[in-house]
Amino acid sequence: MKSPSRRPMAVLSTFGVTQLHRQNPYMVAWWSAVFPGFGHLLLNQYLRGTLLTLSEVIINTLAHINEAMIYSFCGQFEQAKSVLEPRWAFGYLLTYLIAIWDSYRSSLNQNKLFHLASMENEPIPSLRLFSAEIQYVEQRRPLTAIAFSFLFPGTGQLYNHRFGLAFYAIFWWWVYASLSHAYEALMYLLIGQLSKANQVLHPHWLLFMPSVMGGSVYHSYLTTLEHNKLFALEQRQHLTGRYRSSEVRLLDGAGAGS
Amino acid sequence: MIVIGAFRHSLDLEQALSVLERSGIPRKQLLVVAMDGEPDVPMPYSSRTKDLHSQGVELGFACATGLAVIGASTGFIAPWGPILGGLAAAILGFGIGFGIRWIHARRLRLRPMPKNLPEVTVIVRCAEHQSPRVLEIMWTYNAMTVGLADA
Structure with a gap:
């Protein structure tokens, strides 16, 4: 092994590929606004992203943010006011905005670090074996990642070998689906009993689901694209080194000097 | 040879x-x-020559998720209910996001990169x-x- 580089572009660990890549700061800020923590997950800051999502679910539930949102979107402002818990709502608001701010700021800095890392051009790892896992940089189809995450959020992350996040997301999707009774409602919808479908739904837990599904689809899609770029870059590094001493000359003899 | x-x-x-x-x-x-x-692109994020298709998809997801929350919420008082409301709003949102990028690209006369x-x-x-x-x-x-x- 060579000495570790100062600014590596990617590492392989048991948990998958962790990489610097070019971030769109507006998209990162937007996903933080959709679900605090999602912006940090896009920045490959998986642990703090996970902790932020946990605190989002807990504090949102205590403050009744989702119920207040539903009442507000429906124009029932008096009910929105009465359902909110001031004890939790103010702190929720502050941490919500700070999560957006912090992810936006980090994305700007990660872009600079990525720029420096790509100029350093240190060798990118391509395959590592661990006692419990095999992790490698692989090419994948973005559409497959989208389809997996759309059918069951978290499975797109599994497709990208990010299994820790995958099972975390799968677990929470089960929690949302069972507490909101979304699958029962879907069944009633499919057999045409619309009013029954609406009756069984639990609004607080249902309202997490569009954000989580959207975030999971976007994260798996973006990760697939970035892994594909990393694969191409690693292969380019490897081939450039391996065929450096090529003696192929397309014009030889007298033609070469002209 | x-x-x-x-x-x-x-x-x-x-x-x-x-x-x-x-x-x-x-x-x-x-x-x-x-x-x-493509020629070496300058580093700042706002490079225009990047893949237009995936930019459209990204904006589509962003708009779809935002509208889905609103569609699901308003669905609680609408006759069609929150699930259909959320799904319809998501599809509409994706169309809007993708469409905005597409119109924008046409204005700037950008062409998507040929695939493969x-x-x-x-x-x-x-x-x-x-x-x-x-x-x-x-x-x-x-x-x-x-x-x-x-x-």
């Missing part, structure tokens, strides 16, 4: 090169050129009797195009 093959970045490409080397083509008779699909451009060119110098084998290996490992020159 000169054999030229164009490939995508893939494991097949490395298989092709390894098999060529094991079939008696010395490494120094191989020239491998990585190709760029070759990314790596492999040039092999070999003796005449080796060339059929070289061609066969390239085709076996999914070369996009292969050419032979009597040079």
